Amino acid sequence: MTTPEEALPSRLERACAERGLKMTGQRRIIARVLSESADHPDVEEVYRRASAIDTGISLATVYRSMRLFEEIGIIQRHDFGDGRARYEEARGDHHHHLIDIETGEVVEFQDPDLEAAVTRIARHLGFDMIGQRLEIFGRRIQRKGPETA
Amino acid sequence: MTTPEEALPSRLERACAERGLKMTGQRRIIARVLSESADHPDVEEVYRRASAIDTGISLATVYRSMRLFEEIGIIQRHDFGDGRARYEEARGDHHHHLIDIETGEVVEFQDPDLEAAVTRIARHLGFDMIGQRLEIFGRRIQRKGPETA
DNA sequence: TTATTTGCAAAGCGTTTGCCAGCCC
DNA sequence: GGGCTGGCAAACGCTTTGCAAATAA
Numbered sequence: 001m002t003t004p005e006e007a008l009p010s011r012l013e014r015a016c017a018e019r020g021l022k023m024t025g026q027r028r029i030i031a032r033v034l035s036e037s038a039d040h041p042d043v044e045e046v047y048r049r050a051s052a053i054d055t056g057i058s059l060a061t062v063y064r065s066m067r068l069f070e071e072i073g074i075i076q077r078h079d080f081g082d083g084r085a086r087y088e089e090a091r092g093d094h095h096h097h098l099i100d101i102e103t104g105e106v107v108e109f110q111d112p113d114l115e116a117a118v119t120r121i122a123r124h125l126g127f128d129m130i131g132q133r134l135e136i137f138g139r140r141i142q143r144k145g146p147e148t149a
Numbered sequence: 150m151t152t153p154e155e156a157l158p159s160r161l162e163r164a165c166a167e168r169g170l171k172m173t174g175q176r177r178i179i180a181r182v183l184s185e186s187a188d189h190p191d192v193e194e195v196y197r198r199a200s201a202i203d204t205g206i207s208l209a210t211v212y213r214s215m216r217l218f219e220e221i222g223i224i225q226r227h228d229f230g231d232g233r234a235r236y237e238e239a240r241g242d243h244h245h246h247l248i249d250i251e252t253g254e255v256v257e258f259q260d261p262d263l264e265a266a267v268t269r270i271a272r273h274l275g276f277d278m279i280g281q282r283l284e285i286f287g288r289r290i291q292r293k294g295p296e297t298a
Numbered sequence: 299t300t301a302t303t304t305g306c307a308a309a310g311c312g313t314t315t316g317c318c319a320g321c322c323c
Numbered sequence: 324g325g326g327c328t329g330g331c332a333a334a335c336g337c338t339t340t341g342c343a344a345a346t347a348a
Contacts, residue, residue, distance in 0.1 A: 022301095022302060022303070022346085022347055022348070023347075023348095024302090024303065024304080024346070024347070025346095026303085026304075027303090042337095043337080043338085044337090056304095056305090057304090057305095058304070058305050058306075059305095059338095060304075060305065060306075060307095060338095060339080060340085061303080061304060061305075063337090063338060063339070064303085064304085064339090064340095067338095067339090079228065079230070081228070081282075083336075083337075084336085084337060084338090085337085085338090098270075098271060098274055098276060100276070101279055107274055107276075109270060109274060111266060111270055113262075113266045114263070114266045114267070114270070117260060117262045117263045117266055118263070118283070118285060121247075121258055121260055121263070121285065122247060122285050122287050123290075125247055125256055125258060125287075126289060126290050127247060127249070127256075127285070127287030127288060127289055127290060128287055128288050128289075128290055129285055129286070129287045130250055130286045130287050130288055131250075131285075131286040132283070132284065132285045132286065133230075133282075133283070133284050133286075134267070134281070134282070134283045134284075135281065135282050135283075136267060136270065136271050136276070136278055136280075136281045137278070137279045137280040137281065137282075138271050138274075138276030138277055138278045138279050139276060139277050139279055140275060140276055140277075141272075141275050141276060141277055171321090171322055171323070171326095171327060171328070172322080173321070173322070173327090173328060173329075174321090175328085175329070176328090191312095192312080192313080193312090205329090205330090206329090206330095207329070207330050207331075208313095208330095209313095209314080209315085209329075209330065209331075209332090210328085210329055210330075212312090212313060212314070213314085213315095213328085213329085216313095216314090232311080232312075233311090233312060233313090234312085234313090299348100300346105300347105300348095301346105301347095301348095302345100302346080302347080302348095303344105303345080303346070303347085304343100304344080304345070304346085305342100305343095305344085305345095306341105306342090306343100306344105307340100307341095307342100308339105308340085308341085308342105309338105309339080309340075309341095310337105310338080310339070310340090311336105311337090311338085311339095312335100312336100312337095313334100313335080313336090314333105314334080314335070314336100315332100315333085315334075315335085316331105316332095316333085316334090317330100317331090317332100317333105318329100318330095318331100319328105319329085319330085319331105320327105320328080320329075320330095321326105321327085321328070321329085322325105322326095322327080322328085323324105323325100323326095323327095
């Protein structure tokens with residue numbers, strides 16, 4: 001399999017290699033697409049972006065790769081309530097998402113107070129927190145006209 | 150349609166009636182099942198419980214009722230990450246869920262600090278918060294008694 | 299070489315829906 | 324009576340999978 005343009009390996013490509021994954025052309029491209037995405041694409045969208053680079057990639061392979069990448073912890077899956085999984089490269093940080101219910105835009109944020117509160121709550125209920133997930137759904141506050149208030 | 154035992158109308162039954170819904174036998178039973186459930190059953194489970202009261206209820210009807218009830222706001226849908234929707238009667242309070250990753254048990258909680266933090270975050274990002282959703286996944290802390298293990 | 303990985307199409311799962319009979323108001 | 328509702332089975336959207344061919348190591 002020949003990749004049209006041999007870009008330097010993306011972060012995810014390197015992460016795959018480090019874990020000893022067999023680096024097929026498809027995996028390389030999917031990894032690159034994910035590394036280059038700043039948003040939270042669903043599988044179809046990853047497939048679309050990957051296909052734009054090389055048409056010899058099937059949807060099934062994208063699904064398989066996403067699952068694999070998620071299992072080894074190099075990408076993260078999210079559910080924004082629209083029925084399909086959304087993904088992003090796993091960076092080191094803990095963050096949450098605010099979804100604009102009008103545009104679908106996703107804003108990331110993190111907050112120490114929140115983390116502290118959640119950890120405290122879990123402990124108080126008698127649990128060790130293994131994971132958490134917070135989504136805020138909101139509507140952009142209108143900035144009304146001339147007075148840039 | 151005859152209900153085997155004519156219990157006094159459940160809270161949800163009354164809520165339906167108040168909104169002028171045509172009260173069929175099936176709806177009455179599904180409403181009752183939900184009102185009597187203290188957990189977060191999925192559709193199959195509601196179907197199972199309803200069928201135990203009257204066998205003449207189809208899964209499609211349960212699905213349709215759940216959607217209807219959710220649309221008029223008398224029940225709430227949740228997603229605990231297991232791929233199917235879970236429901237509970239809508240009470241007035243805001244609460245969140247902690248899911249025991251070992252048993253699937255769901256613990257409800259609410260916390261003013263948390264609400265405050267979330268509202269503040271949304272506003273800070275320039276949004277009015279319309280909704281939120283927080284799930285904590287945890288593992289029960291072992292209480293290491295005199296070898297009760 | 300040889301165990302993995304891929305593409306394809308079919309299957310799976312939870313959920314929705316078209317259709318017609320049946321029930322509630 | 325007349326329209327809303329229910330049952331059935333088929334369809335749906337997303338995701339997974341069985342199998343044979345292709346490929347990385």
